[in-house]
Amino acid sequence: MEKKWWHNAVVYQIYPRSFMDSNGDGIGDINGIISKLDYLQQLGINLIWLSPVYRSPMDDNGYDISDYEDIAAEFGTMAQMESLIAQAKQRDIHILMDLVVNHTSDEHPWFIEALKSKDNPYRDFYIWRKPAADGGPPNDFHSYFGGSGWAFDEASGEYYLHQFSVRQPDLNWENPRVHAEVHAMMNRWLAKGIGGFRMDVIDLIGKEVDAQKMANGKNLHALIRQMNRATFGKGDAVTVGEAWSATPADALLYSGVEREELSMVFQFDHIKQFWDEHAGKWRSKPFELASFKAVIEKWQTALAHQGWNSLFWSNHDLPRAVSKFGDEGEFRVASAKMLATALHCLKGTPYIYQGEEIGMTNVRYETIDEYRDIESLNLYQERLAEGVSHEEMMQGIHANGRDNARTPMQWDDSPNAGFTTGTPWITVNPNYREINVAAALAEPDSILWHYQKLVALRKQYPVLVYGDFQPVLREHPQVFAWLRALDSERLLVINNFTAEHLTLDIPHQMQNWHGECLISNYAPRDRLAVSIELQPYESFALLIGR
Ligand code: TEU
Ligand code: CA
Numbered sequence: 001m002e003k004k005w006w007h008n009a010v011v012y013q014i015y016p017r018s019f020m021d022s023n024g025d026g027i028g029d030i031n032g033i034i035s036k037l038d039y040l041q042q043l044g045i046n047l048i049w050l051s052p053v054y055r056s057p058m059d060d061n062g063y064d065i066s067d068y069e070d071i072a073a074e075f076g077t078m079a080q081m082e083s084l085i086a087q088a089k090q091r092d093i094h095i096l097m098d099l100v101v102n103h104t105s106d107e108h109p110w111f112i113e114a115l116k117s118k119d120n121p122y123r124d125f126y127i128w129r130k131p132a133a134d135g136g137p138p139n140d141f142h143s144y145f146g147g148s149g150w151a152f153d154e155a156s157g158e159y160y161l162h163q164f165s166v167r168q169p170d171l172n173w174e175n176p177r178v179h180a181e182v183h184a185m186m187n188r189w190l191a192k193g194i195g196g197f198r199m200d201v202i203d204l205i206g207k208e209v210d211a212q213k214m215a216n217g218k219n220l221h222a223l224i225r226q227m228n229r230a231t232f233g234k235g236d237a238v239t240v241g242e243a244w245s246a247t248p249a250d251a252l253l254y255s256g257v258e259r260e261e262l263s264m265v266f267q268f269d270h271i272k273q274f275w276d277e278h279a280g281k282w283r284s285k286p287f288e289l290a291s292f293k294a295v296i297e298k299w300q301t302a303l304a305h306q307g308w309n310s311l312f313w314s315n316h317d318l319p320r321a322v323s324k325f326g327d328e329g330e331f332r333v334a335s336a337k338m339l340a341t342a343l344h345c346l347k348g349t350p351y352i353y354q355g356e357e358i359g360m361t362n363v364r365y366e367t368i369d370e371y372r373d374i375e376s377l378n379l380y381q382e383r384l385a386e387g388v389s390h391e392e393m394m395q396g397i398h399a400n401g402r403d404n405a406r407t408p409m410q411w412d413d414s415p416n417a418g419f420t421t422g423t424p425w426i427t428v429n430p431n432y433r434e435i436n437v438a439a440a441l442a443e444p445d446s447i448l449w450h451y452q453k454l455v456a457l458r459k460q461y462p463v464l465v466y467g468d469f470q471p472v473l474r475e476h477p478q479v480f481a482w483l484r485a486l487d488s489e490r491l492l493v494i495n496n497f498t499a500e501h502l503t504l505d506i507p508h509q510m511q512n513w514h515g516e517c518l519i520s521n522y523a524p525r526d527r528l529a530v531s532i533e534l535q536p537y538e539s540f541a542l543l544i545g546r
Pocket of ligand 1: 144
């Protein structure tokens with residue numbers, strides 16, 4: 001496999017609204033991020049995925065952009081953004097900008113023009129349809145944020161498509177002028193020295209609207225290859241596409257080396273598998289290791305030699321990793337470290353979502369009024385109108401609501417966790433007095449230093465980057481284990497995914513294995529035996545001696 005500069009890099013995702021507030025208005029901002037670059041350099045990460053900071057009316061916290069080449073006033077200025085890019089680069093950290101081009105804000109000049117008349121030159125930048133015979137929406141397509149995916153425009157008597165909020169009209173990617181505008185914008189950002197792009201719902205831009213085939217439309221890959229050749233393909237930028245619909249076969253189309261499309265995609269099988277078939281994310285299914293292992297193994301195996309995996313437990317749309325896959329209580333630290341070791345010892349690019357490195361947890365606001373996320377608020381109303389109880393919806397929001405990931409970053413135990421000297425835009429998780437960066441920095445055995453070690457190991461041991469994934473102990477109901485093999489090097493990774501003490505019987509051919517324990521969350525283990533006693537959530541990686 002052709003080696004890439006970013007293959008041994010780890011990505012840190014920043015949700016700017018909740019990372020660090022530098023001017024006391026309760027909203028995180030770019031100067032706040034700049035003030036924490038030394039902290040990120042110390043962690044060792046080399047890429048930052050920066051969620052949107054562009055001008056936006058913030059209907060969806062910035063994923064509704066009104067100007068792709070200006071910075072939202074609450075986040076700062078373009079000069080500050082350029083300073084962030086420069087100061088990060090001085091620390092060998094490269095910025096991945098969030099590219100949100102499946103839709104714009106309804107305040108984007110293109111849409112304002114489009115609304116003026118049917119023959120406005122920008123009308124065809126969006127997707128319009130005549131009403132159905134009954135005067136209603138053209139079809140029953142449902143928005144991801146509730147309600148119809150069609151909004152009526154009185155002036156023209158037509159409907160426009162919005163897969164997300166009514167204030168996020170979809171762009172018409174069948175229009176070559178849209179291609180040209182977006183490519184030019186991307187090239188201007190690349191010229192500012194960014195490291196690449198994270199691409200929002202990129203699997204939706206090839207939508208076949210009248211067939212209601214939104215994801216994986218027939219032109220999708222041609223559009224991405226065209227984008228590659230017109231912009232980032234000319235350099236060695238990193239690109240990661242968000243693709244909720246992706247299968248391993250799709251991922252090979254997106255990230256196959258000879259495909260000239262993307263570096264990798266975010267696929268969500270290990271997330272969706274715990275969503276209820278009918279109620280979706282609003283009713284969680286209990287975590288179950290066997291099917292979880294099967295999904296991870298499927299992706300590790302399918303992209304073994306072709307393509308490249310992205311590795312993540314959470315992001316700004318998902319619940320906190322330790323709450324979803326670990327233990328928030330007695331074993332919060334042990335399980336957070338186990339989840340870190342497991343993720344960083346798989347093959348692909350690991351992503352750390354802000355706060356994951358200190359084991360931040362989900363939040364449980366008592367009332368719906370404390371929530372801010374448009375998806376949670378809209379679906380709460382819609383489901384209650386359909387007869388779902390308040391209690392059940394609050395349970396769903398507590399388990400899978402997006403605000404779980406968006407509570408302010410917990411820097412120390414001062415008021416509002418040191419995130420702001422003002423009133424935070426969303427309530428700080430009350431456990432910040434215990435869970436915060438200052439406490440983690442002061443505790444040599446903290447989750448934070450465990451992440452720092454994993455990031456460093458990735459730069460020291462090629463087996464962690466290029467080693468083949470080979471499952472072991474596949475049938476074990478509580479342990480997820482595998483080998484990474486590269487040339488003569490073998491790394492054994494064993495993870496107890498439960499709070500139980502376990503006696504793990506070691507397969508005969510592995511019983512005398514010994515070597516160097518690269519990382520563990522209990523006492524280091526440098527040799528196996530007939531069986532070993534595993535502690536709750538115990539996890540270690542053993543580099544097998546020659
Ligand atoms: O997310 C796509 C998406 O489908 C999720 O928003 C959705 O919430 C899903 O149910 C996961 O929980 C992307 C961005 O990541 C998200 O923040 C934006 O809201 C969305 O696109 C629209 O831009
Ligand atoms: Ca601020």
